[in-house]
Amino acid sequence: MNARHTPHRLVRHGTAALLALTLLASLAQAADTTPAAQLERFSQLAGRPGDATRGQAFFTARHGGEWSCSSCHGAPPTTAGRHASTGKRIEPLAPAANPGALTDTAKVDKWFRRNCKDVAQRECTADEKADVLAYLIKVTP
């Protein structure tokens, strides 16, 4: 048998390929949480459950600035959005349309921090985040 095709080699190659795939998958989507767990986290911080109706109002309103959340994410955010200044495609934010949405705690925190400053010129409160998450989880295509 050719040494290049020993079963041992094949297993090793298979393992390496599997490791590479796992790494790629983890890079593409860290997935350390679920949308429901994120809603629960902010509801606890707010001391009340998130309210989807209030979340929708917050999401689609401008808060004294040029943009609303929906300027980039669309209304409803069940289809791909476009960045309001660069035109870049943004994957749908509603988990119903994008299974990868809201599944990475660090990303949820980072984008709330950045985007609330862009839309509301300040960080959002736990109440607002819980409301927006309740809306995003509820909205369907």
Add this chain to the structure above:
Amino acid sequence: MSPLPRMASRVIAWACLAIAPAWADDRPSTPQRLHPAYVAECASCHLAYPPTMLPAASWHRILKGLDQHYGVDASLDEATVRQLSAWLSANAGTGRRAAVAPPDDRITRSNWFVREHRDIPSAVWALPSVKSAAHCPACHRGAEQGRFDDNDLVRPPGLTPAQGRAWSD
């Protein structure tokens, strides 16, 4: 062929070979492997612009001001900024195009960018399908892969026949 023209043609051939690497250096090609943090953090909002499109000095100023990044908060944790700084320094433009930092460190205000897009009417930039000069893939089909050749252009939807002349020139 007499000896003199042959020698001349050799000189020209060698001169071309010598110049070729300098041209290559000025091309806005994307490195084959983009840094994962560059893709994850920067390319969420805009194209992963080839780092050769700006000199290192511009990239450093951009990284220092991410909390006010062209009207948007793009702030990052320090560790990620350090990674991006090292990678962008190593891959920044070094050729003729990158000799001068463009105003406001904007790629779109670089002399070469303005020159190469001088025939594009302002109404074209304002088309909903284009939206911004930062939205390269609206016309450059291969932009995501670092290809910006003139012979690989698409006409953005909404272009009038008159506006389209720049595409066929």
